[in-house]
């Protein structure tokens with residue numbers, strides 16, 4: 398007679414049992430790998446703390462890892478993998494997490510949104526945003542996004558936000574610099590001070606030179622930890638606009654004043 402196993406605690410159960418009484422997760426048919434046996438001896442490992450994930454999402458990730466043949470083990474809700482597999486595991490974790498939204502009730506009235514003009518990246522950003530907002534959704538065979546009619550207003554709002562963010566990202570291109578912590582605070586603070594100087598005196602040549610340099614750097618910084626990407630894209634957009642205005646030899650003071658005050662105002666929200 399075959400056994401079933403809990404992938405988190407390795408308890409063995411008779412075939413009829415479907416979930417672990419201890420961990421709550423659905424069982425698997427193969428005994429799990431002990432975490433210390435993941436990878437070669439002394440090979441670096443990474444841990445994913447998935448305490449806040451639902452049982453279903455953890456079970457789904459377990460299934461994805463097994464079907465991809467990625468060596469892994471669990472210590473309770475903590476997943477252990479080889480450091481070498483980190484990127485692949487990140488992708489699967491994202492897949493398991495976004496698939497784990499609330500289920501669309503088959504009984505309610507539904508509406509569909511055509512996704513033809515949405516790129517794959519934009520669609521996955523939309524799915525993530527719907528998941529975060531707890532909006533039940535699915536895609537039909539034609540690739541239309543299906544939601545409950547009663548969620549229409551929320552979904553319209555989320556679609557607008559995501560579309561705006563995607564458009565901003567397209568305009569800005571992907572940022573290449575990683576700046577965090579104190580260095581980031583300094584940069585944001587400096588740009589804000591310099592922008593305020595130009596608000597007071599648009600002809601301040603020293604501040605102009607310094608601001609062109611710093612705002613140019615700022616416009617190429619990736620979304621730092623602790624910022625939502627929408628707010629950050631706005632900051633990048635304002636910084637890049639500022640550089641554009643200041644780099645124009647025929648700039649007029651009104652344009653400088655306008656760009657500097659919107660930039661300073663955007664930054665005053667975060668520094």
Ligand SMILES: [Zn+2]
Pocket residue numbers: 403404405406407408417418419420421
């Ligand atoms: Zn268990």
